Amino acid sequence: MMATPSRCAPSSPVVRDEREQPMTAVGSKCKVCKGPAVIDLPRHNAKFCAEHLQQLCRRQMAKAIDDFDMLSPDDRILVAVSGGKDSLAVWDMLIEAGYHADGLYIGLGIGDYSNDSGGYVQRFADERGLQLQTIDLRDEYGYDVPTAARATKRVPCSACGLSKRRLFDQAALDGGYDVLVTGHNLDDEAAVLFGNTLRWDIEYLARQLPVLPAGNGFPKKVKPLVRLTEREMAAWCLVRGIDYVVEECPIAAGNRHLSYKESLNAVEANSPGAKASFYLGFLERMAPLLAGMTAAATGDLNDCSRCGSPTTGDVCAFCRLVEKSSAHEPVPVEMLLTRGGKVRR
Ligand code: AMP
Ligand code: FES
Ligand code: ZN
Ligand code: ZN
Numbered sequence: 097m098m099a100t101p102s103r104c105a106p107s108s109p110v111v112r113d114e115r116e117q118p119m120t121a122v123g124s125k126c127k128v129c130k131g132p133a134v135i136d137l138p139r140h141n142a143k144f145c146a147e148h149l150q151q152l153c154r155r156q157m158a159k160a161i162d163d164f165d166m167l168s169p170d171d172r173i174l175v176a177v178s179g180g181k182d183s184l185a186v187w188d189m190l191i192e193a194g195y196h197a198d199g200l201y202i203g204l205g206i207g208d209y210s211n212d213s214g215g216y217v218q219r220f221a222d223e224r225g226l227q228l229q230t231i232d233l234r235d236e237y238g239y240d241v242p243t244a245a246r247a248t249k250r251v252p253c254s255a256c257g258l259s260k261r262r263l264f265d266q267a268a269l270d271g272g273y274d275v276l277v278t279g280h281n282l283d284d285e286a287a288v289l290f291g292n293t294l295r296w297d298i299e300y301l302a303r304q305l306p307v308l309p310a311g312n313g314f315p316k317k318v319k320p321l322v323r324l325t326e327r328e329m330a331a332w333c334l335v336r337g338i339d340y341v342v343e344e345c346p347i348a349a350g351n352r353h354l355s356y357k358e359s360l361n362a363v364e365a366n367s368p369g370a371k372a373s374f375y376l377g378f379l380e381r382m383a384p385l386l387a388g389m390t391a392a393a394t395g396d397l398n399d400c401s402r403c404g405s406p407t408t409g410d411v412c413a414f415c416r417l418v419e420k421s422s423a424h425e426p427v428p429v430e431m432l433l434t435r436g437g438k439v440r441r
Contacts, residue, residue, distance in 0.1 A: 172274050
């Protein structure tokens with residue numbers, strides 16, 4: 097449901113989330129202005145009206161940008177936009193803050209889900225007169241994510257993540273952008289950190305930073321939403337009237353990342369703020385101890401013998417993926433799903 101933008105108006109509606117649940121009790125008051133609240137944020141022990149929710153989001157993003165030296169006012173920014181709430185919100189917030197930011201959408205070929213997502217991104221850009229670049233995986237590289245999943249016999253998210261990362265990097269470098277922005281939020285980062293910690297994956301832990309500097313053939317990459325949650329971003333979109341794709345990716349269902357999110361949500365429900373302290377505490381106290389433990393830092397990178405990109409082996413994972421997947425007969429997304437909507441293995 098879309099809420100109309102409201103600025104501390106006495107009739108300010110309570111914002112409802114994607115499951116149509118109100119984000120706060122009717123009649124609750126904003127902590128700052130005592131006007132009608134639209135959202136309850138237990139981790140801040142406060143409720144906020146539409147205007148003060150936006151103020152909180154702007155401040156949290158500005159603090160992340162500042163603390164981690166993410167962006168300069170004159171940077172040419174490329175925002176990777178999926179059509180979901182986080183990436184549309186970060187694009188909106190950056191433009192509102194006065195940054196020069198263009199968009200990038202990757203068509204992953206996941207049936208109607210991809211078509212719908214691309215439509216949301218295109219409308220957002222058109223309505224605001226923003227520059228949007230679209231790259232279609234099948235048109236450019238001869239495969240799509242469902243086909244890659246079948247060809248590699250791995251979970252779809254693995255080929256999807258690898259393809260996205262490479263296309264983001266390539267588009268940012270080719271377009272001469274100073275920095276690539278993604279919409280990863282606090283929930284995403286805490287879930288990835290949880291997974292990396294469960295496996296004690298030191299290489300991944302050492303790389304799990306909100307800023308990755310340019311170098312070694314990679315563009316600078318930043319995540320300005322790391323201090324903001326999924327729920328806060330949904331509320332941002334609702335009060336700003338941003339239309340986004342609500343459905344989750346049909347072939348991501350059941351991935352481990354989602355179960356880590358659920359586990360952390362259970363912890364958060366009992367101890368509000370636990371998620372933020374887990375992730376932000378990692379950045380403050382653990383990440384400095386791991387600095388220098390990535391393959392890039394230890395000098396273990398070679399040039400891929402096919403595309404020249406940095407890799408730890410001879411041929412990079414992306415070139416191997418393209419070779420395998422483009423040779424495979426196209427697999428429509430429906431073939432990956434069982435009748436119950438589960439992903440076939
Ligand atoms: P995900 O990997 O789906 O959790 O998405 C993480 C971030 O990657 C999003 O916030 C976007 O910034 C970006 N992203 C995901 N999918 C796409 C896509 N199809 N095109 C462009 N950017 C995307
Ligand atoms: Fe990547 Fe669904 S968006 S597998
Ligand atoms: Zn207020
Ligand atoms: Zn390669």
